[in-house]
Amino acid sequence: MTATLLGIGFGFAARCLMLRSDYRQYPAYPHGYVTHLSLGLIASLLGALAVPALLEREFTAVTFLSLAATQFRDIREIERETLSKLELSKLVARGPDYIEGIARVFEARNYLAMLIALLVSALAYVVNAAAGALLGAFALLAAMHLMRGPVIGQIATVRPARISFKGPNLFVEDIHFMNLAREEVRRTILARGLGVVIEPIDDNAREILANNGQRMAIAHDAATQLGIYRDVDTAEFTPILRRDLDTGRIALLILPLEKDMDCLVQAVKNVPVLESSTSRPLKSRAGRGAAD
Amino acid sequence: MKTLISKYILAVVTLDPALVGSGGAPVFVARDRAEQDRIATYLARITEGVVHDLENGVYILVKH
The missing domain is CATH 1.10.274 (Enzyme I; Chain A, domain 2)
Structure with a gap:
């Protein structure tokens, strides 16, 4: 008993x-x-x-x-x-x-x-x-x-990045995000937006960050913690992540309510690495061979 | 697997009607840039779409 x-x-x-x-x-x-x-x-x-x-x-x-x-x-x-x-x-x-x-x-x-x-x-x-x-x-x-999995901060470096427009095209560093026509929207993004670049430390991390679900998780976690400057009818202010096809870097653009870069970097670093996005190409011979 | 069409053109707002042919989306012709911006803004708010600039005087509204 x-x-x-x-x-x-x-x-x-x-x-x-x-x-x-x-x-x-x-x-x-x-x-x-x-x-x-x-x-x-x-x-x-x-x-x-x-x-x-x-x-x-x-x-x-x-x-x-x-x-x-x-x-x-x-x-x-x-x-x-x-x-x-x-x-x-x-x-x-x-x-x-x-x-x-x-x-x-x-x-x-x-x-x-x-x-x-x-x-x-x-x-x-x-x-x-x-x-x-x-x-x-x-x-x-x-x-x-x-029972704690790894977080983004362990598989990638997260650093602040500059947001810019070339005509209607929005860039975070040199990564193209989207085309936005309205001047007012562009001004708001330049004034309120924050950009970060997430650089994978190796090929395993690169594949994890390539996963769209993982990217959605990053956007969601960042938005929940810093607040989000958008409503249902302002789709253009949705946080988005885009991938640099050449290097596998990921850039995040978000319009937080609290514009605090340090907190954003911290929030992104603490996003859990999702099990479903985890892949280990470096464990295979072909993956290791292709890595160099 | 996506089984829905998630991105489609909701409307076209143009300064020059000759640049837009007939198609699935309604075409709005604006008299000047300010009116084009205004119409696009209203439509974007109403339809929850995003306005993209084709850089030839044509705006498209896309549902993402």
């Missing part, structure tokens, strides 16, 4: 710690918390019961784990669907890749809660409660530190 309770406790604690609410805005309301915490509790309950049940020769109990896995896969579906629908009402969309990443994280956090509960209860059952608690504390720390 102690082992099970300990397992549930640590599993649930892990889920609570992983429930962070920041500028990503989700979940932010008590209802959102309740949904995720109760699922976390169920996950840790199932995890904590598995090993004691197995040792008591209740083999059917293990089938519940597979049931739980199916259940949590549904969570990913639900998250994906919800966030995709909410996308329509956002001024700067997250993009499908970012949504997929968030949905996967929600699913994985439940598995993690279940796994921690399982390990803690197993150790507490087989050895003693103190050993279980020690493992639990270690697992919580590991969950907090290891």
Whole structure:
């Protein structure tokens, strides 16, 4: 009984710690918390019961784990669907890749809660409660530190860049963005716009930045943190990222409400590298050969 | 995979009607640059499109 309770406790604690609410805005309301915490509790309950049940020769109990896995896969579906629908009402969309990443994280956090509960209860059952608690504390720390992916700042250098117009054509450094006819729009962009260039450090990073979903995530994160100077009827002020075909550099143009270059660079550096955009051409012989 | 046409010309605002042939988008003829700018602005706000300059006196409104 102690082992099970300990397992549930640590599993649930892990889920609570992983429930962070920041500028990503989700979940932010008590209802959102309740949904995720109760699922976390169920996950840790199932995890904590598995090993004691197995040792008591209740083999059917293990089938519940597979049931739980199916259940949590549904969570990913639900998250994906919800966030995709909410996308329509956002001024700067997250993009499908970012949504997929968030949905996967929600699913994985439940598995993690279940796994921690399982390990803690197993150790507490087989050895003693103190050993279980020690493992639990270690697992919580590991969950907090290891479940973090790389960010843009680690795969690329981010630096301020100059915005200019040549006739109606808008450039950030020498990267062409778009053609804008209206004088007023051009004046606003020159006055309020900020440009940054994101330079990949190697060929792996270049491929990550080439991904359109990754670029949408950068635009969305920058816009959420600095505010965005646009409304539904001013499509020309949407933040955009364009690629320099020769070098793989990416440039971002954004009209933030808070015109603060340092904060923008910081925001871009902190954008997570999305799992779906990650590719490693340097791991292949052809990719390495082509790199030089 | 995109299954929708996401970029299309909503309207054309021109100073010289001879530069624009018949097509899918409505053509608005403006008397001068100021009127062209004004019409383009109104249309852009109403249709949520973006005005692009073809640099021959023709503006197009594109839905992005």
